[in-house]
Amino acid sequence: MRALLYTPSLPRFFAARVLGKRFPKGLLPLSLVDHPLPEKPGFLRVKVRLSGVCGSDLGLLYGKNSPFLAPFFSFPAVLGHEILGEVDGTRVAVNPLLACKDRGLPLCPRCQEGEEGLCENVAKGELAPGMLGFNRDLPGGWGAYTLARPERLFPVPDGVPDARAVLAEPLAVVLRGLGKLRPWPREVLIVGMGTIGLLAVRALGLLGYGGKIYALAKYPHQAELARAFGAEGVEAPKGRAYRAYGFTAYRGGYEAVIEASGSGRGFRQALAWAQEGGRVLLLGAPGVEVVDLSPLWFREVGVLGSYTYREEEFKQAVELLKEAEGLEALIGGIFPLEGWKEALAARGKAVFRP
Structure with missing residues (x-):
C-alpha cells in the first residue's frame, strides 16, 4: 500500500x-x-x-x-x-x-x-x-x-x-483533560487556539460548563473561531502586574488555565496567569523547555498533566x-x-x- x-x-x-x-x-x-x-x-x-x-x-x-x-x-x-x-x-x-x-x-x-x-x-x-x-x-x-x-x-x-x-481522537484527549478540572472553576483561560485549544472551547460548551471561557489566540482566524465556539473573547493577562529589574510578575489571575499551545512560551504564560492557588492543565506537549517554576511554590499553583484517554x-x-x-x-x-x-x-x- x-x-x-x-x-x-x-x-x-x-x-x-x-x-x-x-x-x-x-x-x-x-x-x-x-x-x-x-x-x-x-x-x-x-x-x-x-x-x-x-x-x-x-x-x-x-x-x-x-x-x-x-x-x-x-x-x-x-x-x-x-x-x-x-x-x-x-x-x-x-x-x-x-x-x-x-x-x-x-x-x-x-x-x-x-x-x-x-x-x-x-x-x-x-x-x-x-x-x-x-x-x-x-x-x-x-x-x-x-x-x-x-x-x-x-x-x-x-x-x-x-x-x-x-x-474524535483529539476530542477524546480534550475530554480526558477537562475531566481533571472538576469541580468546574468559575472561569478558565485557554492558551493557544490551535486544534486542541479550540476543541477545549467547544467541548466545555458541549459538557454544559456554565462559567466564563477566555481564549488567547495567536492569529485572527483562531480568535474568530474561538468566539464562534463559545469563548467570551481574546483576553489580555488578568491580574495586577508587578515589575522590578526588568521582570514582570502577576498577582491575581485565572482560577484555571489550560495550556493547549504545546510550546514553552505557552506554559510560561499559563504559570504566570494562574491565580494564587489556581490550576494549570497541560494539554499541549512542550517537550524540552526552560521554564521558571517559581509560581508552583510562591503562588501555590498546581499543574495537571493529561495525555490520552x-x-x-x-x-x-x-x-x-x-x-x-x-x-x-x-x-x-x-x-x-x-x-x-x-x-x-x-x-x-x-x-x-x-
Whole structure:
C-alpha cells in the first residue's frame, strides 16, 4: 500500500530543531513509499478514510519532541494516530492505543484500572513500543490501511460528516483533560487556539460548563473561531502586574488555565496567569523547555498533566460528535498523501485522505 513513512535521522532531527518551520520540507525524514501491510491474529484490517496531522506529529518531524519519549516509540513507522476508518462499509473512529491486551500481555495495574493510556507495558509484549502512528510493527493512518482489534473501533453516528468524525481522537484527549478540572472553576483561560485549544472551547460548551471561557489566540482566524465556539473573547493577562529589574510578575489571575499551545512560551504564560492557588492543565506537549517554576511554590499553583484517554472517554467523544455541529471548521484542508508538503504548510488542521 502507499503510505507516508517516517525514518529517523539524527542530522535532520537536529537541523529541524534549530530551523523549525524554516527547515525545507523536502528534507524532512518523511517519504511516500510502497509499504507492506502486515497481518496479525485478532486485528482487523481498517481502510483509512481520513487521518489527521497532530501537533505531536509535527513535533516529531521538526525535532521538538522530548528525548524522554524515545523508548516508548518505535521507528521507522507510518505516522498518523487520528484515524477515521471503514470496516465492511461501517465508518469507525480508531482508538490508537496499544496497551496490554493488544500486546498479548496480562493486564498491568493501570490497565486493570481502565487507564490504558498509562499502560506500564507500552514498550513490551508482541508489538514494538508505541501506539498506532508511532509503531514500526503496525501502520498508522497516513497510509491506505491500518490494523486494530475490534474493541478499538467505535462506529461513527449517522449524519456526522467525515471532516468532523476524524476529530474524535483529539476530542477524546480534550475530554480526558477537562475531566481533571472538576469541580468546574468559575472561569478558565485557554492558551493557544490551535486544534486542541479550540476543541477545549467547544467541548466545555458541549459538557454544559456554565462559567466564563477566555481564549488567547495567536492569529485572527483562531480568535474568530474561538468566539464562534463559545469563548467570551481574546483576553489580555488578568491580574495586577508587578515589575522590578526588568521582570514582570502577576498577582491575581485565572482560577484555571489550560495550556493547549504545546510550546514553552505557552506554559510560561499559563504559570504566570494562574491565580494564587489556581490550576494549570497541560494539554499541549512542550517537550524540552526552560521554564521558571517559581509560581508552583510562591503562588501555590498546581499543574495537571493529561495525555490520552480511557475507553469511556474515547466513546464519549464519538457520541458527542452528533452535537458538535460546526466542529469541522477546524479542518484547514484535506490532502492526498502525495500532497504531504502542502499539508504540513496548511493553515488550520491538515487531514490526509489516503
